Amino acid sequence: MFSAIIVLGLLALTFGLLLGFIAIKFKVEGDPLVEKIDAVLPQTQCGQCGYPGCKPYAQAIANETADINQCPPGGETTIIALADLLDREPKPLNPENGEESGKTVVYIDEQTCIGCTLCIQACPIDAIAGAAKQMHTVIESECTGCNLCIPPCPVDCIIIKPVNETIDSWQWDKPNAIAEAKS
Amino acid sequence: MIKNLFKFPGGVHVSQFKDLSIHEKVEPAKLPSKLVLPLHQHIGAAAEPCVEIGELVLKGQKIASANGYVSAPIHAPTSGTIEDIGDYPIAHPSGMSAPCIVIKPDGDDKWIELESHASDYSSIDPSHLRNIIRRAGIVGLGGAGFPTYIKHNPGPDGSVDTLIINGSECEPYITCDDSLMRDRPDEIVCGIRIIKHALNAKHVVVAIEDNKPEAFQAIKKALADFDDESIEAVQIPTIYPAGSEKQLIYTVTGKEVPQNSLPINISIVCQNIGTTAAVYRAINHGEPLISRYVTVTGDIHQPKNLEVLFGTPINELVDQCGGVKGSVRRLIIGGPMMGFAMHQLNLPVIKTTNCVLIDAKESKAFKTRDFAMPCIRCGSCAEACPAGLIPQQLYWYSKSQEFDKAQDYNLYDCIECGCCDYVCPSKIPLVQYYRFAKAEIWKRELEMQKSNTARQRHEFHQFRVEREKAEKAEKHRQKKAALQAKENANKDDIKTGKEADPKKAAILAAMERAKAKKAEPKNTDNLTEAQKKLIAEIDAKRAKQRNAASQAKPTNEDSKDSNNS
Amino acid sequence: MTIPHKKAPNKTLQIRPSPHISGGASVEKIMANVILALMPTVLFAIYLFGLAALVTILIGTFSCLLTEYLFCKANGKPSSISDNSIIITGVLYSLTLPPGLPLWMVCIGGIIAVLLGKLLFGGLGYNLFNPALVGRAFLQAAFPSAMTTWYPAMNADRFTSLPLSTLTFPFTTPSYDTISSATPLAAMKFDQILTDSSDLFLGLSSGSLGETSSLLILTGGIYLIARRMMRWQIPAGIFITVVIISTITHNISPNTYPSAQFMLFSGGLMLGAMFMATDMVASPITAKGCFIYGLLIGVLVMIIRLWGGMPEGVMYAILFANAVSPHIDRWTQPRPYGYRKTKS
Numbered sequence A: 001m002f003s004a005i006i007v008l009g010l011l012a013l014t015f016g017l018l019l020g021f022i023a024i025k026f027k028v029e030g031d032p033l034v035e036k037i038d039a040v041l042p043q044t045q046c047g048q049c050g051y052p053g054c055k056p057y058a059q060a061i062a063n064e065t066a067d068i069n070q071c072p073p074g075g076e077t078t079i080i081a082l083a084d085l086l087d088r089e090p091k092p093l094n095p096e097n098g099e100e101s102g103k104t105v106v107y108i109d110e111q112t113c114i115g116c117t118l119c120i121q122a123c124p125i126d127a128i129a130g131a132a133k134q135m136h137t138v139i140e141s142e143c144t145g146c147n148l149c150i151p152p153c154p155v156d157c158i159i160i161k162p163v164n165e166t167i168d169s170w171q172w173d174k175p176n177a178i179a180e181a182k183s
Numbered sequence B: 001m002i003k004n005l006f007k008f009p010g011g012v013h014v015s016q017f018k019d020l021s022i023h024e025k026v027e028p029a030k031l032p033s034k035l036v037l038p039l040h041q042h043i044g045a046a047a048e049p050c051v052e053i054g055e056l057v058l059k060g061q062k063i064a065s066a067n068g069y070v071s072a073p074i075h076a077p078t079s080g081t082i083e084d085i086g087d088y089p090i091a092h093p094s095g096m097s098a099p100c101i102v103i104k105p106d107g108d109d110k111w112i113e114l115e116s117h118a119s120d121y122s123s124i125d126p127s128h129l130r131n132i133i134r135r136a137g138i139v140g141l142g143g144a145g146f147p148t149y150i151k152h153n154p155g156p157d158g159s160v161d162t163l164i165i166n167g168s169e170c171e172p173y174i175t176c177d178d179s180l181m182r183d184r185p186d187e188i189v190c191g192i193r194i195i196k197h198a199l200n201a202k203h204v205v206v207a208i209e210d211n212k213p214e215a216f217q218a219i220k221k222a223l224a225d226f227d228d229e230s231i232e233a234v235q236i237p238t239i240y241p242a243g244s245e246k247q248l249i250y251t252v253t254g255k256e257v258p259q260n261s262l263p264i265n266i267s268i269v270c271q272n273i274g275t276t277a278a279v280y281r282a283i284n285h286g287e288p289l290i291s292r293y294v295t296v297t298g299d300i301h302q303p304k305n306l307e308v309l310f311g312t313p314i315n316e317l318v319d320q321c322g323g324v325k326g327s328v329r330r331l332i333i334g335g336p337m338m339g340f341a342m343h344q345l346n347l348p349v350i351k352t353t354n355c356v357l358i359d360a361k362e363s364k365a366f367k368t369r370d371f372a373m374p375c376i377r378c379g380s381c382a383e384a385c386p387a388g389l390i391p392q393q394l395y396w397y398s399k400s401q402e403f404d405k406a407q408d409y410n411l412y413d414c415i416e417c418g419c420c421d422y423v424c425p426s427k428i429p430l431v432q433y434y435r436f437a438k439a440e441i442w443k444r445e446l447e448m449q450k451s452n453t454a455r456q457r458h459e460f461h462q463f464r465v466e467r468e469k470a471e472k473a474e475k476h477r478q479k480k481a482a483l484q485a486k487e488n489a490n491k492d493d494i495k496t497g498k499e500a501d502p503k504k505a506a507i508l509a510a511m512e513r514a515k516a517k518k519a520e521p522k523n524t525d526n527l528t529e530a531q532k533k534l535i536a537e538i539d540a541k542r543a544k545q546r547n548a549a550s551q552a553k554p555t556n557e558d559s560k561d562s563n564n565s
Numbered sequence C: 001m002t003i004p005h006k007k008a009p010n011k012t013l014q015i016r017p018s019p020h021i022s023g024g025a026s027v028e029k030i031m032a033n034v035i036l037a038l039m040p041t042v043l044f045a046i047y048l049f050g051l052a053a054l055v056t057i058l059i060g061t062f063s064c065l066l067t068e069y070l071f072c073k074a075n076g077k078p079s080s081i082s083d084n085s086i087i088i089t090g091v092l093y094s095l096t097l098p099p100g101l102p103l104w105m106v107c108i109g110g111i112i113a114v115l116l117g118k119l120l121f122g123g124l125g126y127n128l129f130n131p132a133l134v135g136r137a138f139l140q141a142a143f144p145s146a147m148t149t150w151y152p153a154m155n156a157d158r159f160t161s162l163p164l165s166t167l168t169f170p171f172t173t174p175s176y177d178t179i180s181s182a183t184p185l186a187a188m189k190f191d192q193i194l195t196d197s198s199d200l201f202l203g204l205s206s207g208s209l210g211e212t213s214s215l216l217i218l219t220g221g222i223y224l225i226a227r228r229m230m231r232w233q234i235p236a237g238i239f240i241t242v243v244i245i246s247t248i249t250h251n252i253s254p255n256t257y258p259s260a261q262f263m264l265f266s267g268g269l270m271l272g273a274m275f276m277a278t279d280m281v282a283s284p285i286t287a288k289g290c291f292i293y294g295l296l297i298g299v300l301v302m303i304i305r306l307w308g309g310m311p312e313g314v315m316y317a318i319l320f321a322n323a324v325s326p327h328i329d330r331w332t333q334p335r336p337y338g339y340r341k342t343k344s
Helices: A002-025 A032-039 A054-062 A075-086 A116-121 A177-182 B126-135 B176-183 B187-198 B213-226 B246-254 B271-283 B312-319 B380-384 B393-397 B402-410 B418-425 B431-494 B502-519 B529-565 C026-050 C053-075 C085-095 C103-117 C132-144 C183-190 C197-202 C214-226 C235-252 C260-265 C270-278 C286-309 C314-331
Strands: A104-108 A158-162 B035-040 B062-065 B080-089 B097-105 B160-169 B201-209 B231-238 B268-272 B293-297 B304-309 B326-335 B340-342 B354-358
Touching: A002 A158, A002 B176, A002 B431, A032 A054, A032 A075, A075 B354, A075 C286, B035 B080, B062 B097, B126 B271, B160 B176, B160 B187, B160 B271, B160 C053, B176 B187, B176 B213, B176 B271, B176 B293, B187 B213, B187 B231, B187 B271, B201 B213, B213 B231, B231 B246, B246 B268, B268 B271, B271 B293, B293 B312, B304 B312, B312 B354, B393 B402, B393 B431, B402 B431, B418 B431, B431 C197, C026 C053, C026 C085, C026 C197, C026 C214, C026 C270, C053 C085, C053 C103, C085 C103, C085 C132, C085 C214, C085 C270, C103 C132, C132 C314, C197 C214, C197 C260, C214 C270, C235 C260, C270 C286, C270 C314, C286 C314
Parallel strands: B160 B201, B160 B268, B201 B231, B293 B354
Antiparallel strands: A104 A158, B035 B097, B080 B097, B293 B304, B326 B340, B326 B354
């Protein structure tokens, strides 16, 4: 009886120590989860998620204070990628945050622009070039379509332009077995 | 010399339907009322127009010049007026338009003065030959349209082992290479000899599928005239896709082109039969590439091969061949295995258009795939795949959008030949799944790059805003500190009466005097004792306050500094 | 303010992805040919066992069909019975049953086969195991005695009356009117009685409905191989291992271990090798994989037959190999073009 207790106790102690040792020795460094989430987000910095940029949103997702369905520019693709990454169920985009729309960029109507620099300050990625009292212009290749420059513009000279499919960007649709069956 | 051929894995035997179009004599296509020449007729950058609207051009005149290394110029197929330069529908599965030059022929068909008539190509330097080929706008006429002159670079060795001339034409229905070989074997052989010279090739193999005995005999006869033992014609077994570059190289040499590599890296160059004839015309006659043989076949009353000027609308070719049997359901440009269905008939023929295939509603030759069944894992696709892939797995992962896994199964080694699709008992549109997956992977890659730049730019933006703030604060602090230091110095001087610097002290003293003079109001001259005392008290209080403030301020600044840093 | 889109393409002609032609193969055709290839065996079973066989095959097939039909209907899916695959499952399943098995058991087994073996995996193309064998495995576990009671072949009144056990009231124990006979394998295993190989080959022996005539099964299988609707590598792999192992063991101890031809032609080996193991969905994809899969089945069959507690092991061997086949696929990936190790 007594010996059994001692043996079991010793065994427990040994394994406990072993486990503790392993826990310390092989500790997995905290996942750079925020970085990983941030990498999945589309980096428009548009703030439609309710956070002042993609990184803060990533932080919020990592802290579980935000859901994964709040990013309209990323849309379904991003939600699925996030669900995969975080091992959660994908869910439809939260309509409060906006709708998934086609990719757009903005351009400045140079006739109307008064050179106030307000849009330059609003642009999260410095994609608007110009100086005070000089006409501004959007570097279209860099524009992410966040539309953050539109509200500050006092003369409404910033215009949303859809990114049209071109012959080079055109691609085959995903075949749809059901559509195949119907046609 | 070629002793034995090699059999690549997979492949399918498809019904040929080549008899439809091969028996009719080749005739030139009628001059259309309008020629629409897309600027992008080849792999690489689109050509740039070098003519203006309204300009008169002669046949063979350059109307668009090559734009960069991988590009090719475009020449006027006939004489006429430039009617427009703008977007017109082109032969692309998207159905979209692209920039084109429109020529209104004047009917004279007047040639421009041609620059060179080399009767003896062997005296021309290979690099000069390449230049002539480049200026003639010759691209691979087999289908891909890769600028030919780039292929004619023998690489660092200065020579290539084997030059393979591809006369296999393995797709069903197409007979344009076949009839070219029957009609112009001498031109082809001359072209082969020119390319051999340009490449400094040791051996040349003309590979012709054994379902084209007449063409084979014609080439053989033409070769016999030259008595060049390093050039031989071989018959290869008829199996689709024997004419695919990689498979052809394996059939002839037993070598495989390593993944992500080009044939030139194993010292092999492949050329299409049509290209050789075009090279001959360019070198010996100085003619640029302005026309080609096009097979017009399918559900047509008189299927045949036509010699077509680039830019001719397809519907006029169809009309010339007796029109469609019934009503058109599909127009396929290229063969039935790899060709693309187009949205409309009014599309121009370009350099890579080898076949115009019409499918009428009434015909049953082209199966309409109307029901996709689930995959039953029968393995027919893996058996048929000439690239040694498992199409079933690629399909599975493309469908579920697990693109990483699809790439693990070598998605990008798929040549989209359509063999797996052809044999699939479940009629699954496999090739389309692969195209979709490939395009989607590229798109995501691109989006990833874009979002990475955006992230970097945003991070830099934040850094810049921070820095500017810090700079501003720093400037502010420095200004304030300077001011404070000055004030403090003043006060210290007053308090201690010490004069660190006599010069400074002198200035200070002078300032003090001036101040005293200025500051001393006149009404203090004759004051009562009580008044004087009051003033002294107030002064003392002020000094005290000032002192207190001056002591407090630096500490504030200090703490701010530490905060900032 | 938005910029107008480029004109949408004028879609007048039909747009289809290439290839625009297709070979003649279709799932329905393959399945119909398999049914055709099974017909001689079915007819022979009816000849041997009479009405019992006919009723069992009809009820077995019908229960499978009905299960699939109702399942599709309940789930709002288009009915998938038209692809003929369920008929094969039903017929194959019935052929694995002993004659005289109570019909209610036949029904339950059929439902289990289709539901557990096929539909719950996602239907045709998704099943990991051969559904017919899943059904049989269930019956073997649930009603072991009924599944190993063999009604003798060539009964004089087989065309006029059904065995008593066939019409047993559901969920009651069947009673048998005739003395059951042993299958050749069981006779060999437990009593060391050898059945003549030529009898086995021609099928004049007792056993499950479809495991009697090796000749007819082979004929059907060869027909399918000739039509390229079956992978010859699978039966070849099975036969090779069975012959090798039984030859070796027979030479070591001829009394305990039967000869190769006895092993080949007895029990469910022929039917299993030709029609069960070759189920496309549950077998590997590549030719090499199929051969390895066949070898594995052969080894497993021999282990169970020679050293296991049961006289027959084809069913379990195939089910095990089914489970391994996705892994075999992974191991036997062909080398894609251009990935040859450079000899340099």
